[in-house]
Amino acid sequence: MRPNPAISTSSASSTIMESSPVREADPEKTDRSPYDSSSTRQSLDRIPSQQRETEANIYPEPANVVAADLEKGGLGPEGNQNLQTAAKSDDAPPPAAPPGFSPADFPDGGTQAWLAVFGGWCALFCTFGLINCVGVFQAYYLDGPLRDYPSSTVSWITSLQVWTMTLGGALFGRLYDSYGPKYLLYGGTVVYVFGLMMTSLSTKYYQFILAQSLVSSIGSSAAFNASMASVTSWFFRRRGAALGIMVSGSSLGGVILPIMMTKMIQQVGFPWAIRAVAFMFLFLLGISCLTVTSRLPPRPRPFVLKEYVDGLREPRMGITVVALFLFFWGMFLPFNFVILQARAQGMDENLVTYLLPIMNAVSILGRIIPGFLADKLGRYNVMIIITFISAVFCLGLWIPGKNNAAIIVFVVIFGFSSGGFISLGPALIAQISDIRQIGIRTGTAFAVQSFGALTGSPIAGAIVASQGGRYLGLQLFCGFSMLASVCVFFAARYVQVGFSFKKVV
Template sequence: MSEKTPPPPAAAQLADDSTARNSLELVSSRASKSDAGVADVELGPDPDAAKPEAPAAAPGPPGAGDFPDGGAAAWLVVAGGWAALFCTFGLVNCVGVFEKYYVAEPLKEYSSSTVSWIPSVEIFMMVFCGTVFGRLFDNYGPRWILWGGTVTYVFGLMMTSLSTKYYQFFLSQSIVASLGSSAVFTCCMSSLVSWFSKRRAAAFGIMVSGSSVGGVVLPIMMTKLIDRIGFPWMMRSVAFLFLALLIFACLTVRSRLPPRPRPFSIMEYVHVLKDLRMVITVSGLFFFMWGMFMPFNYVLLQAQAANMSPTLIPYLLPILNAVSIFGRIIPGIVADKIGRYNVMIVITFISALFCLAVWTPVNNTAGILVFMIIFGFSSGGFISLGPTLIAQIVDIRQIGTSVGTALAIQSFGALTGSPIGGAIVAAQNGSFLGLQLFCGFAMLTGSLTFLVARYTQAGFKLVKV
């Protein structure tokens, strides 16, 4: 006889039915509470349930939280950029030495206005070619551009040491050397932007102070070496020094962001200028640079005309650049706290004011020294803050193209400013008054343009911009 499974006891059956009813009532009660809008933390989504995938958003530019704002790698970039700026813009700060030597020795048959085209085109090429090298930086990163720029720059300086004719100085110094210099400093500027956000202006100020230190050391060294070993060997000595420093820069400067290769399009440069803030800011950079290099180019010639002591004249540019060290670091630190546009407006206005109120009326040693000290401090911040203004209003992933576009436009100010000043001096029979007025009003226009750029972003509210 087969065994059959006995049916469950009645009590157990009743218990199961009761449990089922209670579960149904509990679910029903929770559902009604949920429908009534009552929050029930116990009824969250099942963690094991599959979640619907949200549509992928387009990647935006890196936020401030993505920037390390410090660390060994970031500060090595600052150190390498400092060495590079010592060699590149540090030499540009010595254009007065070249102007004085060329007019007195190998190019004495040319006017000072004609000779001034050599340093003017050099500055123009350095700044304008940032358009090309900035785009190459975005596409390929800084490594090979830095090495190629180093070789080209040192080669151009060596060729300058062999030059004796106007066209030779022009080709070697204004074209070849400036191309290499542009490649180096554009990579350093664009790389640094990718490492700092909150402390960006301070980091730029420290890096760009390398050019001021170069402006202190190089004029004294060059003047002494010209007297002792002659101009050719002076240039070779400077070239070897730069080679060592630039190798250090090549080994330390790199970008935090990976390169983004894309085909060349001229419209990308136009697209950058569709932003009204960018257009007004770049206009301010142009006007200020239109007048900025005139004191560097002509103060030594003015000092000679004012019968300043010959032993003091070689130290005028070092004095200007020594003060500029503090002018490049301190405004950057302050700008990170109260706003980069705010500080740029103040320092450019002070530069223009003292050019018109101090440089214009004086014609003696004391007055020239006072102007050099004040102008050195106030104008120093312009170089360090300029790129930070651009980085503040553009997509950081296209910083090379954006900074390159800004540099290209302001380079025309550097190209034409000093020759215009030289022509004014020649037209006024050696008087520097017209040059000083042109310089002051050009920089004042730049300061007012920065004020307009700030107004487009925050009006006249006392806020950090």
């Protein structure tokens, strides 16, 4: 309802305290804050426009952090419509975020924030760092205890490992929103180390599935999701850079762990190699438990399945998640099969051992540099570029490259570009989400991605087997799945800013 211009400024304060009967409020102004009562809201509607700032301070609007998170021109269809509606009302108050949720409330630095980044770095070293060297497990199993199984069957061990870890985000993200990171970190550390110890005792196929693919991955998922969501809560404008620094821990893990495990398997055997890794992870995850904190207080609430579906119904969220799935479908294939493919091309075994460390070493830069660029140029813009580079070099270099130099160049370029994808994926989800739901939204995205990781390697292994050990079909599947993700990322950008050359941050 329109404010009465006859009411003076001096009488406005008394009007706030009144609860006199008034006509039914304008539907557009109802339920605008979870904190107000209907009678008080109706009284506040009678305040003239110059008093609206007082109202905003008393009854802050719930934040749609997404709108604040996109620069001019990047609000998308919903944001533009809201701005047009606000422009039509001369006395409409500017939207205000609850304390702690507006962009200005994010510290974007400070001791606690950077300690959280360091703790997250340690957690990523242990979790995704081990995922980055699944090729070592694949090669060991095929040459050792599982030599009688086909490659496509053995691939299910590492595929289930990645799937369980990423799918767990749907549950652990929800638990993070309700209870914070500590329970997830402590519990995840215990379960993860226990699962690795059981892996060291395994000799049968089903034992590797239970210990490595399920138990250890559940603990890994809890620690990973708690760390990722916590760091996001501390940073806004520098979020891409902070996440890039944090996930570089997984790249360094991918450099150290393959060399460490390969040498230890040769010298002391697989069981003690895994135990040494487990003890190292126990120490590093202990640091994570002490340093990773969330800026936001826990908000316990009942589990509602509808919350997962609601996020995917939003066009920009749903399209972005599909794009993440498609890239995940092909992303792990070079990590899983480049060792086997290089051996098939006749590469020297001493050089083959260092392919994964080279890929992950370059990935350190790939996870940091695109994060900084994304904060300046736009996260969707940079994501489209790096996924396009991955697809083009997979199709244009990995397929025709038949010598050592070509394979190494591909490993370097793909390591850099795929590293950028890992750091920017969570940043995209945070950008289009309310920070108070960051756990469940990132968890939902990871859950959908997980099915790409689950099916990608077994499909690729089956393709190799059907082609008599040749890798052309695998390489085509890898390249075109990533190329499809480029198109879908562009569609996600289009629903927000169209074809215009604007920055989506």
